[in-house]
Amino acid sequence: MKRRTAIGLGAGGVLAAGAGFAAGRLLPEATAAQADGGADEAIDFFGANQAGIVTPAQDRLHFAAFDVLTEDRDDLVDLLKAWTAAAARMCGGDYAGPGGAVGGDYYGPPEDTGEAQGLPASGLTLTIGFGPSLFTTADGAGRFGIADRRPEALQPLPGFPLDDLDPAISGGDLCVQACANDPQVAVHAIRNLSRIGFGTVGVRWSQLGFGRTSSTSRTQATPRNLMGFKDGTANLKAEETEALDEHLWVAADDGPAWLAGGSYMVTRRIRMMVETWDRTSLAEQEAIFGRDKSEGAPLGSAAEFDEPDFDATEGGQPVIPELAHVRLAHPSNHDGARMLRRGYSFVDGTDDLGRLDAGLFFIAYQRDPRRAFIPVQESLAANDVLNEYIKHVSSGLFACPPGVADADDWWGRTLFA
Numbered sequence: 001m002k003r004r005t006a007i008g009l010g011a012g013g014v015l016a017a018g019a020g021f022a023a024g025r026l027l028p029e030a031t032a033a034q035a036d037g038g039a040d041e042a043i044d045f046f047g048a049n050q051a052g053i054v055t056p057a058q059d060r061l062h063f064a065a066f067d068v069l070t071e072d073r074d075d076l077v078d079l080l081k082a083w084t085a086a087a088a089r090m091c092g093g094d095y096a097g098p099g100g101a102v103g104g105d106y107y108g109p110p111e112d113t114g115e116a117q118g119l120p121a122s123g124l125t126l127t128i129g130f131g132p133s134l135f136t137t138a139d140g141a142g143r144f145g146i147a148d149r150r151p152e153a154l155q156p157l158p159g160f161p162l163d164d165l166d167p168a169i170s171g172g173d174l175c176v177q178a179c180a181n182d183p184q185v186a187v188h189a190i191r192n193l194s195r196i197g198f199g200t201v202g203v204r205w206s207q208l209g210f211g212r213t214s215s216t217s218r219t220q221a222t223p224r225n226l227m228g229f230k231d232g233t234a235n236l237k238a239e240e241t242e243a244l245d246e247h248l249w250v251a252a253d254d255g256p257a258w259l260a261g262g263s264y265m266v267t268r269r270i271r272m273m274v275e276t277w278d279r280t281s282l283a284e285q286e287a288i289f290g291r292d293k294s295e296g297a298p299l300g301s302a303a304e305f306d307e308p309d310f311d312a313t314e315g316g317q318p319v320i321p322e323l324a325h326v327r328l329a330h331p332s333n334h335d336g337a338r339m340l341r342r343g344y345s346f347v348d349g350t351d352d353l354g355r356l357d358a359g360l361f362f363i364a365y366q367r368d369p370r371r372a373f374i375p376v377q378e379s380l381a382a383n384d385v386l387n388e389y390i391k392h393v394s395s396g397l398f399a400c401p402p403g404v405a406d407a408d409d410w411w412g413r414t415l416f417a
Contacts, residue, residue, distance in 0.1 A: 039181040042121035045091040047403040048261055049249065052125030053340065053365050054238040056217040058179040061209030061344040062186040063267070063361065064194070065172025065396060066201040068134065073144045077416050079200045083128075083176075083193055084410040093121030096192035113195065115188050122182035126189055128411045129265045129398025132156055134173040149256055149415060153264060153368050154399045160381035160392070169205040169269065169394040177265070177363070179342075183210070205394070207269060209344025209361045216342050222296060222304060226272055226345050226358055227389075229289050230296030233304055234331070236340040247338040247367055254367070258414035261402030263365040266339075266373045269346075269394030272359035277389045288385045290324030298326060325386050328379050337372045339364040359390065369397060 039059075043051050068076060086096040095101060097111025104111050135150035136142055156171070176193055180186040187208075194203055213225050214232030218239050225231040236243055245251075252260040277285070286292060290299055290308065298308035300319035308326055312319040320327055331338050342365070347358040366372035381387065401412055 040120035040122055042093045043091060043123055043125055045088045045126070045404065046406055046409075048405075049403045050127045050262070050400055051091070051403070052127035052177055052179050053248070053263060053342075053400070054216055054244065055123075055125050055179070056220055056238065057212040057214060057342045058123045058125070058181045059210065059212060060180050060183040060186050061361065062178045062183075062190045062206065063209065063363075064176050064178075064190045064206040065131070065204045066174040066176070066194075066197065067204045068143075068173040068201050070200050071143070073416070075200055076144060077412075079197055080412045080416070081410045082196050084404060086192060086196055087126040087189070087411075088404070088407070090116075090189050090192065091121065091124050091126060093124075096189075096196070113188065113191055115191075116185055119182060119185055119188075122180045122185040124178065124180040124185050124189060126193075127177040127179075127265075127400060129175045129177070129400040130154075130412070130415070131172050131174065131396065131398050133171060144416075146415060149258060151256055151259055151399055153370055154397065157266070157369070157395050157397050158374065160377055162381055162387055163392050163395070165395050166393050169207075171396055172204045172398075174201065175265070175267070175396065175398050183208070207346060207361050207394075208348075209346050211345045213343045213345055213360055214341040216340060225360055226274060226347075227277055227285070227289075229285075229291060229293055230304060231343075231360075232341050233291075233296055234338075236338050243338065244340075247372070248340050248365055250367055258417075259399055259401060262400045263340075263367065264369050265396075265398045265400050266362070266364045266366070266369055267394070267396040267398075268362040268392055270360045270362055271357065271391045271393055273389045273391070274356055274358055280389075287321050288325060288389075290320045290326035299324075321385075323383050323385050325380070325384055328384055329376055333379070334375055335371070337366075337376065339366045339372045339376075341365075365400070 043055060045051060070076060090096055095112035099111035101110045101112045101114030101117055132150065132154050134143065136147050176190060178186040178189040190206065212223055214235045215222050216235065216238055218237050222230045222233050236248060248263055250259045250262050282293060286299065291297060292299065296304035297306055298320060300309055300312045308320055308330060310320055310327055341363065343360050343362040346361050347356060349357055351357050364373055401414055404411060
């Protein structure tokens with residue numbers, strides 16, 4: 001129904017017509033391209049694990065961290081249930097609410113903001129995480145009756161050398177990661193969850209991202225970061241099911257039980273000093289990364305996926321320098337620890353000196369950050385020559401619960417039940 005027609009019906013006619021409109025699916029019929037699948041297709045929201053972790057990484061990101069404003073547990077649970085219902089609808093290519101952007105009460109706010117009307121699902125996934133501050137306050141006071149359910153591994157990340165963190169864009173009680181192949185679809189999802197949460201939660205900080213910087217499936221080519229190097233060659237892949245069980249998913253005996261089937265998410269906003277990097281010689285750039293810039297092969301090797309030979313020497317010097325990024329971060333130097341990375345590039349304008357505010361919004365999932373991200377980052381922060389060209393300005397750690405089983409389930413049920 002067109003808005004102009006609705007105006008002429010009067011209040012009773014509008015309500016009746018709106019109710020009939022809302023009963024049906026509000027998006028356009030699928031086109032032939034959508035029916036064939038691909039970048040426009042919907043990704044199942046329900047499952048044992050949350051979508052948006054091993055899902056093949058989409059091209060766009062809108063990440064948001066929220067502070068919970070209420071102290072009422074029931075209000076928070078009600079919000080999580082409402083968010084889950086809206087997330088399931090939007091991931092399926094539907095509006096956030098059954099009334100849609102124009103099909104509900106004409107004299108009330110729409111149940112959807114409307115900017116995604118006519119757009120397909122675009123591979124949207126929504127992934128929620130719970131921060132340490134959801135369980136306890138900074139002074140240790142419990143919140144929402146769940147302080148004793150806080151995982152031991154869910155502690156604020158330690159300070160690393162050279163960190164220059166801004167507290168205003170770090171942490172958060174809750175986070176939602178929206179990934180899609182259309183930026184408007186990702187933004188629409190976060191905007192509507194924020195709208196639904198008004199008064200119960202408030203956005204603490206958010207980040208837009210483009211151009212995935214890791215491949216999470218063997219079907220994807222390895223992308224390049226803003227420094228021009230292939231990133232995430234050795235990343236965990238969705239097809240490595242045994243490795244995922246070992247390195248990604250929290251097991252039932254890891255504790256606590258409510259997190260089994262979930263994972264820990266680390267976020268870091270890493271600004272790149274691209275102007276300085278762009279004036280650095282190719283030889284030095286490759287030595288810093290330990291990889292060939294063209295093919296992504298480890299130095300001394302021919303192909304991207306060749307295993308780095310850290311023992312190879314030339315002229316009495318290691319082919320891959322001792323402080324090369326690939327050497328310092330490699331699982332062989334960290335008791336085999338691996339993470340699943342699904343970060344994104346960002347460009348947020350320029351600073352007051354005319355330099356690009358650009359870099360990597362790093363996202364990594366793991367079974368236990370104490371055995372994965374933390375020791376790897378400690379090594380990198382202390383020794384990586386790349387530190388001359390980057391600055392960590394934001395940080396977060398979140399526990400991501402298991403997936404939503406069906407329409408009667410909801411985000412965080414295992415924690416709050």
